[in-house]
Amino acid sequence: MPSSAVERFILIKMQVSTALDHIYLLNKNQNILIIGAGLCGSLLALRMAQRGYAVKLVEKRPDLRKEEQDAGRSINLALSDRGLKGLRLAGVEEKALQLCIPMLGRMIHDKEGNTFLSKYSGRENEYINSISRPGLNMLLLDEAEKMPNVELVFNKGCKSVDLQKASATFKDYVSGGEVSYEGDVILGTDGAGSVVRKSMFNHKKFLFSFSQEWLTHGYKEITIPKAEDGGYRTEKGALHIWPRGEDMLIALPNLDGSFTVTLFLPYSNSDYCFDTLTTPKMVMEYFKKEYPDAVSLMPNLVEEFFNNPTGPLGTIKCSPWSAYGKTLLMGDAAHAIVPFYGQGMNASFEDVVVFDEVLDRFSSEENSSWETIFQEYGKTRKKDTDAIADLAVDNFHEMKEHTASPLFQQKRKLETAFEAEFPQEYFSKYSLVTFNEDITYSEALKKGRAQDKAILNLIADGKITESMDLSKKLDIVKRETIEVLHDDDVISNL
Amino acid sequence: MPSSAVERFILIKMQVSTALDHIYLLNKNQNILIIGAGLCGSLLALRMAQRGYAVKLVEKRPDLRKEEQDAGRSINLALSDRGLKGLRLAGVEEKALQLCIPMLGRMIHDKEGNTFLSKYSGRENEYINSISRPGLNMLLLDEAEKMPNVELVFNKGCKSVDLQKASATFKDYVSGGEVSYEGDVILGTDGAGSVVRKSMFNHKKFLFSFSQEWLTHGYKEITIPKAEDGGYRTEKGALHIWPRGEDMLIALPNLDGSFTVTLFLPYSNSDYCFDTLTTPKMVMEYFKKEYPDAVSLMPNLVEEFFNNPTGPLGTIKCSPWSAYGKTLLMGDAAHAIVPFYGQGMNASFEDVVVFDEVLDRFSSEENSSWETIFQEYGKTRKKDTDAIADLAVDNFHEMKEHTASPLFQQKRKLETAFEAEFPQEYFSKYSLVTFNEDITYSEALKKGRAQDKAILNLIADGKITESMDLSKKLDIVKRETIEVLHDDDVISNL
Numbered sequence: 001m002p003s004s005a006v007e008r009f010i011l012i013k014m015q016v017s018t019a020l021d022h023i024y025l026l027n028k029n030q031n032i033l034i035i036g037a038g039l040c041g042s043l044l045a046l047r048m049a050q051r052g053y054a055v056k057l058v059e060k061r062p063d064l065r066k067e068e069q070d071a072g073r074s075i076n077l078a079l080s081d082r083g084l085k086g087l088r089l090a091g092v093e094e095k096a097l098q099l100c101i102p103m104l105g106r107m108i109h110d111k112e113g114n115t116f117l118s119k120y121s122g123r124e125n126e127y128i129n130s131i132s133r134p135g136l137n138m139l140l141l142d143e144a145e146k147m148p149n150v151e152l153v154f155n156k157g158c159k160s161v162d163l164q165k166a167s168a169t170f171k172d173y174v175s176g177g178e179v180s181y182e183g184d185v186i187l188g189t190d191g192a193g194s195v196v197r198k199s200m201f202n203h204k205k206f207l208f209s210f211s212q213e214w215l216t217h218g219y220k221e222i223t224i225p226k227a228e229d230g231g232y233r234t235e236k237g238a239l240h241i242w243p244r245g246e247d248m249l250i251a252l253p254n255l256d257g258s259f260t261v262t263l264f265l266p267y268s269n270s271d272y273c274f275d276t277l278t279t280p281k282m283v284m285e286y287f288k289k290e291y292p293d294a295v296s297l298m299p300n301l302v303e304e305f306f307n308n309p310t311g312p313l314g315t316i317k318c319s320p321w322s323a324y325g326k327t328l329l330m331g332d333a334a335h336a337i338v339p340f341y342g343q344g345m346n347a348s349f350e351d352v353v354v355f356d357e358v359l360d361r362f363s364s365e366e367n368s369s370w371e372t373i374f375q376e377y378g379k380t381r382k383k384d385t386d387a388i389a390d391l392a393v394d395n396f397h398e399m400k401e402h403t404a405s406p407l408f409q410q411k412r413k414l415e416t417a418f419e420a421e422f423p424q425e426y427f428s429k430y431s432l433v434t435f436n437e438d439i440t441y442s443e444a445l446k447k448g449r450a451q452d453k454a455i456l457n458l459i460a461d462g463k464i465t466e467s468m469d470l471s472k473k474l475d476i477v478k479r480e481t482i483e484v485l486h487d488d489d490v491i492s493n494l
Numbered sequence: 495m496p497s498s499a500v501e502r503f504i505l506i507k508m509q510v511s512t513a514l515d516h517i518y519l520l521n522k523n524q525n526i527l528i529i530g531a532g533l534c535g536s537l538l539a540l541r542m543a544q545r546g547y548a549v550k551l552v553e554k555r556p557d558l559r560k561e562e563q564d565a566g567r568s569i570n571l572a573l574s575d576r577g578l579k580g581l582r583l584a585g586v587e588e589k590a591l592q593l594c595i596p597m598l599g600r601m602i603h604d605k606e607g608n609t610f611l612s613k614y615s616g617r618e619n620e621y622i623n624s625i626s627r628p629g630l631n632m633l634l635l636d637e638a639e640k641m642p643n644v645e646l647v648f649n650k651g652c653k654s655v656d657l658q659k660a661s662a663t664f665k666d667y668v669s670g671g672e673v674s675y676e677g678d679v680i681l682g683t684d685g686a687g688s689v690v691r692k693s694m695f696n697h698k699k700f701l702f703s704f705s706q707e708w709l710t711h712g713y714k715e716i717t718i719p720k721a722e723d724g725g726y727r728t729e730k731g732a733l734h735i736w737p738r739g740e741d742m743l744i745a746l747p748n749l750d751g752s753f754t755v756t757l758f759l760p761y762s763n764s765d766y767c768f769d770t771l772t773t774p775k776m777v778m779e780y781f782k783k784e785y786p787d788a789v790s791l792m793p794n795l796v797e798e799f800f801n802n803p804t805g806p807l808g809t810i811k812c813s814p815w816s817a818y819g820k821t822l823l824m825g826d827a828a829h830a831i832v833p834f835y836g837q838g839m840n841a842s843f844e845d846v847v848v849f850d851e852v853l854d855r856f857s858s859e860e861n862s863s864w865e866t867i868f869q870e871y872g873k874t875r876k877k878d879t880d881a882i883a884d885l886a887v888d889n890f891h892e893m894k895e896h897t898a899s900p901l902f903q904q905k906r907k908l909e910t911a912f913e914a915e916f917p918q919e920y921f922s923k924y925s926l927v928t929f930n931e932d933i934t935y936s937e938a939l940k941k942g943r944a945q946d947k948a949i950l951n952l953i954a955d956g957k958i959t960e961s962m963d964l965s966k967k968l969d970i971v972k973r974e975t976i977e978v979l980h981d982d983d984v985i986s987n988l
Contacts, residue, residue, distance in 0.1 A: 207761075207806055211705030267701075312701055402988050456984045487978075490950045494896045 030054065033183030035158050035168060036190030039133070040331030040348035042140035044189055047090045047352055049147035051359065056181060057150060058170060060157030060190075065138045075221065075260040076252045078103070078239070078342030079129040079136075081437045086349025089356060092143050096136060100129035101253045107238035108403055113293035117238060118403070118412050121428070122419025126435040128239070128342060130252040153181075158190060161199040166326040168196075185370050186327045189348075192316055194333035200323055208318065215313040215338060215396065217247075217264050218274055222304045224297045226257025233297045234259070239342075241399060242291050246270055248400035249291050261298065264313070264400065274310055313338045313396075315389050321378045325371025330355065335385035340395035341433060343388050343441075350437070354381050384441040391433060391445055411455050414464070414473065421470055426477075447481075450488070454480035524548065527677030529652050529662060530684030533627070534825030534842035536634035538683055541584045541846055543641040545853065550675060551644060552664060554651030554684075559632045569715065569754040570746045572597070572733070572836030573623040573630075576931045580843030583850060586637050590630060594623035595747045601732035602897055603743075607787035611732060612897070612906050615922070616913025620929040622733070622836060624746040647675075652684060655693040660820040662690075679864050680821045683842075686810055688827035694817055702812065709807040709832060709890065711741075711758050712768055716798045718791045720751025727791045728753070733836075735893060736785050740764055742894040743785050755792065758807070758894065768804055807832045807890075809883050815872045819865025824849065829879035834889035835927060837882050837935075844931070848875050878935035885927060885939055905949050908958070908967065915964055920971075941975075944982070948974035 030053055034045050037059035045057040079100060087093040104127045105119035120127055144150045156170035156179065167182035188196025200208050227233045232253060234240065240259070242249040246266060251259040268275040272286045280302045287295045295301065316336040322328040331348035358377045362368035402408040418426035429448025432439055439447075455477055458464045464473050524547055528539050531553035539551040573594060581587040598621045599613035614621055638644045650664035650673065661676035682690025694702050721727045726747060728734065734753070736743040740760060745753040762769040766780045774796045781789045789795065810830040816822040825842035852871045856862035896902040912920035923942025926933055933941075949971055952958045958967050 207708040207808070209705075209707045209808075211703075211707070211811075213703045213705070214701040314701070314703075317705075397988075405988050407984075408988055453981060453985055456988070457981050460984045484981075487947060487951050490901075490954045491947055494891075494899055494902055494950070 030184040031056065031182075032185055032187060033058065033166065033168065033181055034187045034189060035161075035196055036060075036188065036194075036331075036333065037137075037141065037152065037154075038189065038191055038331070039137055039140065039345050040351065041187075041189035042137060042144050043086060043090055043092075043349055044187060044330065044352050044355075045150055046092070046140060046144040046147065047356060048187075049144065049150045050090065051356075053149065055144075055147075055150045056153065056183065057144065058153045058156050058158070058168075058181065060170075060173070061154065063141070063152070063154045064134055065141060075133060076130050076254055077133050077136075077345050078252070079131045080342065080346055080434045082343070082353075082434075083346035083349040085437045086346075086352045089353055090143070092139065095139055095143075096131070097129075099135045099139065099255065100131050101255065102127045102237055103130055103239045103252070104237050105239070106403065107235055107240045109240060109242045109291070109293055110404075111244075111290065111292070115235075115293075117235075118409075119416055121431050121435060122416040122421070123423045123431075123435075126419075126431060128434060130239070130254070132254060133345075135255075158195040161186060161188070161196050161327060163199055163203055163323040163327045185325075188327060188329045188333045189331045191332045192314065192336035194329065196327060197316075197318060197329055197333050200318070200327075200329070203323070206320075206323065208320070210318045211316065213315045215393075216266050216269075217396075218267050218310045218312055219339075220263045220265070220274075220305065220310050221308050222261040222263060222298050222301055224251060224259035224261055224294075225299065230257055232257055232259070241403060242294060243400050243403045244290050245401050245404070247272065247290065249294055250399070251294075259297075261294070264396075267310075277305070280306075315393060317386060317389060319378070319382060320375075321382070322371075322374035325369055325374055328374045328377070335389060337385075337389045337392045338396055339392070340399055341388065341392040343392060343433065347385055347388050347441070351381065351385075354384075387440075387442040387445040388433070391429075391441070391448075407456060407459060410459050411452070414455065414459070414477075417470055418474055418477075422474060426474060446485070450484040451477070451481045454484050524678045525550065525676075526679055526681060527552065527660065527662065527675055528681045528683060529655075529690055530554075530682065530688075530825075530827065531631075531635065531646065531648075532683065532685055532825070533631055533634065533839050534845065535681075535683035536631060536638050537580060537584055537586075537843055538681060538824060538846050538849075539644055540586070540634060540638040540641065541850060542681075543638065543644045544584065545850075547643065549638075549641075549644045550647065550677065551638065552647045552650050552652070552662075552675065554664075554667070555648065557635070557646075557648045558628055559635060569627060570624050570748055571627050571630075571839050572746070573625045574836065574840055574928045576837070576847075576928075577840035577843040579931045580840075580846045583847055584637070586633065589633055589637075590625070591623075593629045593633065593749065594625050595749060596621045596731055597624055597733045597746070598731050599733070600897065601729055601734045603734060603736045603785070603787055604898075605738075605784065605786070609729075609787075611729075612903075613910055615925050615929060616910045616915070616920075617917045617925075617929075620913075620925060622928060624733070624748070626748060627839075629749075652689040655680060655682070655690050655821060657693055657697055657817040657821050679819075682821060682823045682827045683825045685826045686808065686830035688823065690821065691810075691812060691823055691827050694812070694821075694823070697817070700814075700817065702814070704812045705810065707809045707887075709887075710760050710763075711890075712761050712804045712806055713833075714757045714759070714768075714799065714804050715802055716755040716757060716792050716795055718745060718753035718755055718788075719793065724751055726751055726753070735897060736788060737894050737897045738784050739895050739898070741766065741784065743788055744893070745788075753791075755788070758890075761804075771799070774800075809887060811880060811883060813872070813876060814869075815876070816865075816868035819863055819868055822868045822871070829883060831879075831883045831886045832890055833886070834893055835882065835886040837886060837927065841879060841882050841935070845875065845879075881935040881939040882927070885923075885935070885942075901950060901953060904953050905946070908949060908953070908971075911964055912968055912971075916968060920968060940979070944978040945971070945975045948978050 032048050032053045032055050034041050034055060034057045037057050041057060045055045049055045084093055087096045105117045107115050107117050109115050145152055155173040159169045159171050161168045166186045167180055169178055169180045172179055188194055190196055201210055224233055236253045240251040248264045249261060251261040253259050266273040277283050277286055283302055283305050315338055321334045330351045337344050355377050358373055362373050415428040427436060429452055432444035432448045458476060458480055464476060526542050526547045526549050528535050528549060528551045531551050535551060539549045543549045578587055581590045599611045601609050601611050603609050639646055649667040653663045653665055655662045660680045661674055663672055663674045666673055682688055684690055695704055718727055730747045734745040742758045743755060745755040747753050760767040771777050771780055777796050777799050809832055815828045824845045831838050849871050852867055856867050909922040921930060923946055926938035926942045952970060952974055958970060
């Protein structure tokens with residue numbers, strides 16, 4: 001090993017988090033070009049640098065640590081176990097937790113302003129966290145920047161990618177000129193509107209499966225400012241939901257005492273929809289009718305309604321994620337999902353964990369190529385990001401309609417009781433997805449859906465009655481779940 | 495009514511098929527530009543002309559009645575009840591039936607060359623037909639051309655569509671120049687690679703959901719020529735299948751004594767796949783090993799294998815199908831499906847039936863606009879084309895794997911017995927899809943899948959035994975099917 005490489009290795013070793021118990025030498029002189037420095041790209045850059053790669057991280061927007069953020073777009077997010085696992089891998093979990101506000105359950109608001117808390121789990125330690133997107137992104141950029149083998153480049157927007165050469169052309173938004181960068185490989189983490197993915201879509205030399213599915217609803221963000229005494233105007237430790245069948249309002253707390261509220265509303269073909277809410281009068285009429293207790297919390301409602309953009313809600317899936325062993329898509333670029341399971345960021349951070357595990361698995365193999373690694377990663381990961389995409393769409397319906405249904409509420413009550421009484425024996429679908437990062441999303445989907453089907457049918461058919469012992473109820477649910485899984489398996493095993 | 499319009503109306507009335515019992519006056523002076531004169535476009539042109547519209551039908555290929563067809567691509571197709579209903583609507587069913595060869599069931603060939611016939615139905619009158627794609631297309635073009643209000647234009651390939659103006663630009667493949675046509679509306683029937691659809695995809699002013707999903711397999715056509723005595727080299731009245739798990743060969747008869755064989759094979763990652771079958775020796779080795787009884791029927795196997803193109807197998811879905819009340823997608827342009835249910839053409843012809851019904855429904859309404867009609871058509875039809883797309887992918891697995899499974903064979907045997915003994919009481923999924931055009935594809939999917947799940951589980955769990963009376967078996971299956979549907983409904987009705 002030439003001395004400069006040794007020196008570099010030692011330097012890197014000194015910089016990396018103490019959470020790491022070993023340092024990887026594999027491919028350490030390889031150059032990785034990461035396109036997109038959002039949450040996924042910056043965590044990935046940090047982790048790849050920790051593994052010893054030379055990383056260039058290119059972002060089209062200005063450095064968000066220096067310039068102000070876009071207003072009105074996904075200000076805060078739900079961070080849960082899968083995401084935390086990714087942050088832990090890169091040694092930044094503790095710092096991230098300092099930015100978090102725990103949310104213990106869904107606080108459901110009915111039309112009369114009554115509220116009740118539906119806990120996320122019967123287990124004490126299972127809750128999700130509200131975290132600021134720019135706050136977390138800044139933390140990750142700071143950590144990545146500390147690495148000597150990470151170069152950050154801002155204000156350069158990717159225009160096109162040469163998939164076979166792992167090179168990309170960028171527009172420089174400052175100079176107005178163009179620049180090209182090349183790596184040994186490109187990792188595309190440029191989000192739902194990924195230009196790297198579009199290069200694959202438009203490349204006609206291989207079959208690229210692709211889907212973009214839009215919901216009939218859009219979203220708009222509104223603010224509940226902090227109270228005059230600096231506190232929170234409503235319960236801090238919950239994710240608030242105002243379910244109204246077709247429409248829904250949700251609110252997540254911020255560290256400064258405010259909440260970010262998101263309205264989910266159809267674009268059209270509904271009494272109240274973005275197409276018809278065109279005057280301040282109609283907006284107020286709609287909110288007063290549907291969300292009376294929320295209106296008083298949002299003093300700037302009308303102004304924000306008309307000033308903030310309306311965002312679309314889409315699911316993007318594609319396959320393959322890699323081309324020529326040179327370019328790989330990760331995060332939202334590979335699998336954008338709707339926000340209703342609070343798993344978008346978590347899934348992207350889990351991508352980094354899974355990719356890291358694949359790199360581990362191949363680090364001991366002599367002839368492992370990027371092509372093999374990329375293919376193995378896709379094979380391992382794709383079924384799980386498909387699963388969370390589908391679960392997130394399911395949850396759209398669950399949140400806006402089902403949370404208000406008596407049958408659904410009975411189910412949740414029963415599940416919370418199971419989890420409190422038998423914490424090692426019962427995990428709801430929500431728990432499987434959110435708090436059990438050792439189970440894959442696809443396993444969580446299969447088991448969770450079977451369980452839901454079993455419980456809902458048992459309650460609907462009167463096979464579980466109030467008077468039964470809780471352990472008896474659990475027995476019946478377990479047996480019925482096995483039955484449901486068995487019936488499905490006969491077909492899938494044909 | 496001005497006299498020229500009256501004259502034109504009389505002229506049209508004289509031309510249309512006697513199968514029609516009334517003529518529509520609605521919108522008869524409107525101009526409809528149909529892009530794509532394949533099977534769907536030419537039937538649609540015929541029918542719209544019969545309804546009194548002025549139709550311009552533009553096709554990028556030369557007139558296939560004058561020039562030779564592409565070799566090696568979907569030479570014959572399965573025509574069944576839904577397709578026949580569309581042809582009947584336009585008064586051309588009888589002529590089409592003259593081109594048909596009935597296929598009564600699947601002739602399954604095992605590796606030893608043993609065969610057995612698995613009938614499509616226990617009812618005598620339920621069978622599918624093999625028909626030549628160019629033969630049927632020519633018939634439809636002939637019939638459309640007889641209409642005074644249809645103008646056929648060939649050799650003009652659509653380059654782009656102005657969705658808001660219902661105008662399109664075409665490249666003239668003869669002169670090399672460009673030409674634009676405008677209609678009151680455009681109906682895009684330009685197939686799976688639709689340029690009209692691409693204009694919607696690239697149009698950024700509305701949210702366009704879109705998916706293209708490729709199977710891991712491709713297909714290649716090979717010929718079994720007619721026998722030396724002019725007859726058929728194997729059973730004429732069946733769809734032949736050589737199911738081999740991952741791979742499959744099928745064959746459909748042609749009127750001239752030949753069969754068109756289609757090989758379905760993975761592109762890569764398999765012992766035998768398109769990537770590895772690169773020499774005549776390997777091709778022969780593969781066919782001799784997997785399809786020994788077929789090899790002797792295909793004297794030009796190797797030559798055709800290397801000369802004929804390898805086609806991809808994809809599903810395309812999109813939404814909305816229309817834009818601005820000016821442009822509508824129909825047929826494969828709106829919903830391309832894989833060929834494994836033999837329903838691609840049938841679904842496209844059924845599009846014409848459904849569209850015609852929507853036009854009927856709105857013909858009496860004063861203020862009906864194309865926008866209303868297009869939206870109503872999409873709302874009515876989309877769930878059904880989604881259903882047949884999914885059923886066709888299911889059938890890919892059924893044909894290549896399940897037909898060889900003992901459990902599956904027991905199910906088919908039982909279903910055929912039900913259909914023979916209780917023809918008014920039992921319809922298999924295949925029958926519901928193929929022979930029951932009064933049931934929609936989505937209803938057929940729901941009922942058929944529930945029935946399959948019920949039967950497979952009953953057999954696997956030993957709840958149906960050989961010794962039982964057939965009517966007893968039917969009772970059990972019916973009850974279990976209701977149970978399966980009920981269990982699913984609890985969730986969908988939440």
